[in-house]
Amino acid sequence: MIDATRAMVLQFPDWSAAAAVNEYGAEPAGPIALIHQGQVFACSAAARSSGVKTGLRLREAQSRCPALQVFPYDPVVDKRAFEPIIAAVEQIMPGVQLLDPGSCAIRAKGPARYFGSEHHAAEVLLRSVEALAAASGRIGIADGIFAAEQAARRTDRVRIIQPGASAQFLASISLDALQQPALTILLENLGLKTLGDFAALAPLNVRNRFGPDGAQAHLLARGLDPRGVVPRAPAVRLDVALDFEPPLERVDQVAFAFKTSAERFIDGLTEAGLVCTELRVQVHDDSGGHAERVWKHPRFFDADDVLDRVRWQLQGDAGHAPGKQQFGSGISSLRISPEKTDSISHHGQGLWGNGPEEQVHHGLSRVQSMLGHGAVLTAALTGGRMLARRRVLIPWGDSPEKPLSELAADHRKPWPGALPGPAPATLFREPPEVQVADRHNAAIQVDERLQLSAEPAFFTPPATDAAEFESKLSGVPRLVKAWAGPWPVHERWWEPAGECLYRFQVLDSANAAWLLLLKDGRWSAEARYD
Structure with missing residues (x-):
């Protein structure tokens, strides 16, 4: 007999759409659709009310909802937006398992004992994350993660399935909840419509007919989820933040004040055996303004490189005026975090140095540091009929909007009407x-x-x-x-x-x-x- 773990599942409906509101500045109450490979990957409730649903082609979705706000789906955005929620949950209920961006599971026994009951623990958890999330959360508690997920999907706030009642609760739910389309179609062809119909079959017959995957799904339908909650290992905090009181008005003041923090950021990466190849810089000013950007590096960042990126981001369009910054008021806080990291062993110094490549990188980086981010450019060829459009200029250390492989593929296309070689000098x-x-x-x-x-x-x-x-x-x-x-x-x-x-x-x-x-x-x- 399988004894399912008592689980608490926290879910945020339409999390991808909620994350897009913060990332792309979408209208929260408007219809939103996230597109992946030309199809709707996720959408908001407002979009669904207009007939938009996952799997639709972009043109069809827009024809059903002309006011649809369309954005590209990026799983990194979902995960990054959900990270503060996970951190807040771990502060009061350790042992969190991330199921998907927007969904996590916790063992229910410990919190229920500490807070007095499962319902009280769920209310405490919701109140602790409501201020951080753009969407309203809901919690399901049941025997096993699968039953708890289904309970969370069928409530507005908290739903608790009593111990031993998971099979009865699941019996009326559609087979689509198993998220196994091939198995669902086969079961429906056999006349089975709900999880209860599937659970009524003999376990031995299910294994012989549908194999291990069918047997696993059969256990879920019977409320005997064999999976336990596997807590994630706490992530090492590699980001560094600094608040300025009073706010600083000049770029050189911010750079000087942040120098020690940049060195601490690099030292923390080194202790973890990592180097940073992409850096996220977040700046807040005293009037509530916010600027955020991801900076790339052709090799990896050191402390001086970090300070350069901070200075360039603060200068923005006002970079031609030394010491001036683009914000309307003083800088109140600054945060840097590694967007992409790599093992430090992949970037070790060669026995005789790294030769000309290192010298070229050092020289170009030095000139860029003195003259500004856009002062040192590299060129890449792409497709086009006009010569000026076949050249893409990229600031040293950055990547073009399109990957270099796509630019090269565009360059190799025939482009009828393009100028044949040799090209002008x-x-x-x-x-x-x-x-x-x-x-x-x-x-x-x-x-x-x-x-x-x-x-x-x-x-x-x-x-x-x-x-x-x-x-x-x-x-x-x-x-x-x-x-x-x-x-x-x-x-x-x-x-x-x-x-x-x-x-x-x-x-x-x-x-x-x-x-x-x-x-x-x-x-x-x-x-x-x-």
Whole structure:
């Protein structure tokens, strides 16, 4: 005979949607849907009332609820948002098992004895976490985790199933509660509709017919959950926080005050045998403002790197003004925590050092520390028809919005209308205006059939050409020795913001080759061949 452990399960309905409210700033009372691989992974009660449910394609969900707030599903967000709840539960009831983000289990015997009864213990637990959670919690208590979960799902606050009554409570519940779709379909085809129908079968026949998984589900249906509550090991606190009283107004003051805390943060990671490769910085100001960002590092953070990221985040758009910060009032608190860590053994020093790579990293990091986060950039190639769109500039140490593998895959796509190689050596940040004229000094135009109004005869180079400045020939027309084109580029022509332009290659009398653009009757230089 299996003796199920008396369990207390704390649940927060629609936890993923509640976590998205804090993470993305969604409207709490509005319909919310979290999308994973093009389908609704989770949604709020308001969204369900409009017909949205999990598994729907995004377009269908939006057609059912036009006001739907859509956000990407990120399991890290769920776990991070639930961590303060777990910590609060452990303060009053040690031995917590995390079931899912938004759900945890505790042995009911100890809290019931300490607080006088199971109901009183449940009320104390709810009151302790209500201030931390964006959603209202509910608790189920029964023999076994499975029955306690079902009790929590079928109550508004607390539901207690008396000892020995779990099987009777589960009898009327649908087979979907087992969360085994294949087994559920098979049982329904046999005429079984509820857990009670399934529990009435002989255990030996269930094992012979449905195997070990079916036998395990049969035990759950009978209220004989063999699983015990397995408390999680308390996590090592690696985050560091510092409050400023009175609040500090200047970036250099905050950085100086936080220097010791940054060193303590790195020392704590080292004692744990870890290094931090992604750092989360949270800043609060005296007027209630909040800024949060995750910083990445090409290797791993040391104390100076941590201080640099804190300073850059405080400066924000005001980074050009030394000592100024972007918040409207003084900084009241600062917290740093490791977003991603790695074993310190993977980053050990080589026997003869790490060679040129370490020197390059040290030099670039030093320049970035002096000039600012966006002063040192690295480039990655991606796809696109225009040359400027094929280059992605990334601050040193950061990662692009898309993974590098996706950028490389975009670069390898055919991109009809893209410029064939070899590519120009000099690409202008902002295409400067030029002039292309015929022998009568009339501007060259292109009609709908890609026919030129006349043969190009004169070309006036841009004033941004450094060589032109040196020779003082800026703006002097040159003869066109050879030309090719036009090559049309039509992007998103079905939208008002679409783009239609023509490309030309021109060789002038100074033997300089240019890549030119004609858009809306105006000529500009996209790049120059050196």
